[in-house]
Amino acid sequence: MFKLEFLKLRKKTRSWLGPILVFWLIMLAYPLTVEFLRDKLEIGFFSVLWIAILISMMLATEGIFSEDYNDGSLEQTLIKNPSFSIIIVTKIFTHWLLIGLPISILSFVFSLGTTEDLSLSLSILPLAIISSYIFLNLFVLGNALSLNKGSVLGALVTMPLALPVLIVLGKGLIAIQLDINYQSFIFLLLGSLSIIIVAIPIVVSYVIKAHLE
Amino acid sequence: MIKKFIHQFASPKTYLYQVSRFYKYIFYFSLIIYIISIIWGLFFTPEDFVQGNSYRIIYLHVPASFLSQTLYLAMAISSITYLIWRVKLAAYLIIAIAPIGAMTTFIALISGSIWGIPTWGTWWQWDARITSTLILFIMYLGLISLHNSFSNHEKADKLLSWLVIVGAVNIPIIKKSVDWWSTLHQSASITLTDKPSIDPVMLYPLIGSIVGFFGLVICLVLLSSKYQILHREKNKSWVKDYV
Amino acid sequence: MNKNPLIVAQNIGYKINENKLFHNISFDIKHGEALHIKGRNGSGKSTLIRIILGITEPVKGTLENKSTKEICYLGHKNALKTYLTLDDNINLMQLTNCDMLKSYLDKLELNKYRDVTVSNLSFGQQKKLALLRVFLNNSDLIILDEPFVGLDDGAHTVLTSFLNNELDKNKSLVFTSHIPCNINSKILEIPK
Numbered sequence: 001m002f003k004l005e006f007l008k009l010r011k012k013t014r015s016w017l018g019p020i021l022v023f024w025l026i027m028l029a030y031p032l033t034v035e036f037l038r039d040k041l042e043i044g045f046f047s048v049l050w051i052a053i054l055i056s057m058m059l060a061t062e063g064i065f066s067e068d069y070n071d072g073s074l075e076q077t078l079i080k081n082p083s084f085s086i087i088i089v090t091k092i093f094t095h096w097l098l099i100g101l102p103i104s105i106l107s108f109v110f111s112l113g114t115t116e117d118l119s120l121s122l123s124i125l126p127l128a129i130i131s132s133y134i135f136l137n138l139f140v141l142g143n144a145l146s147l148n149k150g151s152v153l154g155a156l157v158t159m160p161l162a163l164p165v166l167i168v169l170g171k172g173l174i175a176i177q178l179d180i181n182y183q184s185f186i187f188l189l190l191g192s193l194s195i196i197i198v199a200i201p202i203v204v205s206y207v208i209k210a211h212l213e
Numbered sequence: 214m215i216k217k218f219i220h221q222f223a224s225p226k227t228y229l230y231q232v233s234r235f236y237k238y239i240f241y242f243s244l245i246i247y248i249i250s251i252i253w254g255l256f257f258t259p260e261d262f263v264q265g266n267s268y269r270i271i272y273l274h275v276p277a278s279f280l281s282q283t284l285y286l287a288m289a290i291s292s293i294t295y296l297i298w299r300v301k302l303a304a305y306l307i308i309a310i311a312p313i314g315a316m317t318t319f320i321a322l323i324s325g326s327i328w329g330i331p332t333w334g335t336w337w338q339w340d341a342r343i344t345s346t347l348i349l350f351i352m353y354l355g356l357i358s359l360h361n362s363f364s365n366h367e368k369a370d371k372l373l374s375w376l377v378i379v380g381a382v383n384i385p386i387i388k389k390s391v392d393w394w395s396t397l398h399q400s401a402s403i404t405l406t407d408k409p410s411i412d413p414v415m416l417y418p419l420i421g422s423i424v425g426f427f428g429l430v431i432c433l434v435l436l437s438s439k440y441q442i443l444h445r446e447k448n449k450s451w452v453k454d455y456v
Numbered sequence: 457m458n459k460n461p462l463i464v465a466q467n468i469g470y471k472i473n474e475n476k477l478f479h480n481i482s483f484d485i486k487h488g489e490a491l492h493i494k495g496r497n498g499s500g501k502s503t504l505i506r507i508i509l510g511i512t513e514p515v516k517g518t519l520e521n522k523s524t525k526e527i528c529y530l531g532h533k534n535a536l537k538t539y540l541t542l543d544d545n546i547n548l549m550q551l552t553n554c555d556m557l558k559s560y561l562d563k564l565e566l567n568k569y570r571d572v573t574v575s576n577l578s579f580g581q582q583k584k585l586a587l588l589r590v591f592l593n594n595s596d597l598i599i600l601d602e603p604f605v606g607l608d609d610g611a612h613t614v615l616t617s618f619l620n621n622e623l624d625k626n627k628s629l630v631f632t633s634h635i636p637c638n639i640n641s642k643i644l645e646i647p648k
Contacts, residue, residue: 004548072535076589146359160387203375213511445474448474
């Protein structure tokens with residue numbers, strides 16, 4: 001099942017390469033827009049980084065269900081598999097693997113390039129990995145809710161859910177820089193991720209069933 | 214048992230007739246209370262030592278902020294009721310409450326901004342409570358636009374209920390996370406937003422205004438749910454009799 | 457021969473936004489029986505099929521499905537990925553019963569397109585590819601919504617004889633079709 005989902009996403013280059021390129025572009029554009037800050041690039045860097053992750057994850061979920069919905073595959077899956085939420089978990093994981101993970105690694109690279117601080121960048125990596133997975137889950141929910149109504153509505157609907165994560169990320173970063181209880185933020189994010197990873201697919205499966213009805 | 218009970222007492226028809234019976238009393242009662250508390254609060258309480266007269270906006274601001282969250286809670290309860298017991302009335306209530314929740318949240322935000330100008334010197338501050346209220350406002354807007362985008366009412370109801378429930382989980386999280394966040398930016402305004410140990414002279418009209426405002430908003434919810442029922446069940450024969 | 461009904465529907469009704477689509481429809485399907493659902497456009501044939509599939513819940517009435525295996529279904533939508541090749545699509549169908557794959561690819565004249573992206577196939581060819589789900593099914597209940605649309609005479613014959621053959625094997629069939637076909641079936645007329 002995982003292999004098939006992977007195959008589907010991999011062959012659709014636009015869907016996975018697009019968000020990564022958008023992320024890349026935002027991160028490249030950042031230093032251009034603040035040239036006069038040359039020595040103090042770090043000041044706004046991480047805000048841009050978190051927002052870039054958020055945006056690219058939003059783009060990553062763009063067609064996650066609508067394609068299967070429009071060509072009738074969702075109905076076939078629903079008939080075949082009583083455990084619909086497992087399929088959704090697989091789908092989300094596949095998307096994260098092909099989009100979220102590369103973006104997290106890119107975050108590390110860009111962070112290293114900007115701050116030239118290896119330990120700081122290494123602490124950014126887990127934050128990026130976890131937060132990209134959380135964002136992906138949240139936007140999947142939004143996308144499922146606004147299935148066949150366009151992803152803008154879904155993004156609007158789930159944005160309030162993503163804002164607290166951004167706030168925690170901002171705080172976590174300060175914790176890294178001041179070197180205080182950084183781990184508690186990782187645990188906090190991991191905790192929310194572990195809830196989200198279970199709850200979102202279940203809710204999404206109900207939402208999609210409501211759509212197919 | 215519970216299911217039967219709910220279905221009997223929550224039929225849109227019974228609800229509508231009960232609402233028509235009690236609506237007037239609730240409306241006049243809360244209107245009188247609100248007017249009395251406002252007049253009391255505006256003219257018969259002393260000026261605040263620090264803030265002067267500007268604090269008097271609390272008689273609008275505090276009830277509105279209080280209701281913005283209470284209404285969301287009401288929506289969440291309706292959503293659970295709808296998803297578990299398939300009570301239609303609960304679905305009508307959710308979408309009836311949403312615009313009113315958005316309205317009270319908007320009032321809370323605007324009155325807060327107006328209050329902020331003389332006291333904080335700025336109309337906007339990225340502080341814990343303001344930010345969480347703003348997020349709540351966006352959530353209300355999202356809920357309304359989600360519901361409006363589906364022509365199949367039942368589908369819209371189900372999706373809306375799920376979103377309301379997920380969003381309800383988010384409310385305490387929002388509150389918590391923004392609280393942590395703003396404590397780091399040691400902002401002086403925090404002490405202002407925390408309820409000061411308010412003098413009884415100001416407290417009684419405040420409580421009165423909350424009760425009155427609450428009653429008035431309930432009246433609005435009743436009206437809007439009445440409209441929803443009539444709109445959604447317009448083909449039923451009893452609705453034609455009612456109208 | 458097992459003559460217990462596979463599906464029993466009692467007084468099924470459905471409505472969208474308080475507009476009644478149909479009501480009080482009752483029928484049963486036994487093993488080895490075919491049911492042809494007829495009705496005008498918009499009378500709710502597809503909705504009824506979705507109710508039988510268990511995707512949609514009827515507003516009124518009950519539907520019992522005693523089938524133990526997964527239902528084999530093909531609707532208006534082909535459930536094909538147009539950006540993948542024919543072979544990849546067959547993989548995605550997760551067919552359990554692949555012995556006959558080669559012979560059906562030959563019969564449907566699809567064999568030479570196995571490495572072609574599906575978007576480059578014609579409408580009829582795509583339909584034939586989608587029908588592989590039906591030909592290689594592993595089910596006791598086949599549900600088809602307008603299966604004959606877009607098929608040429610050859611494929612039409614292949615499908616009809618296949619379905620008749622399945623009925624002889626004691627499988628059940630539910631279908632809708634505006635195109636006349638030679639399948640011995642009960643008829644359910646949805647009144648408007």
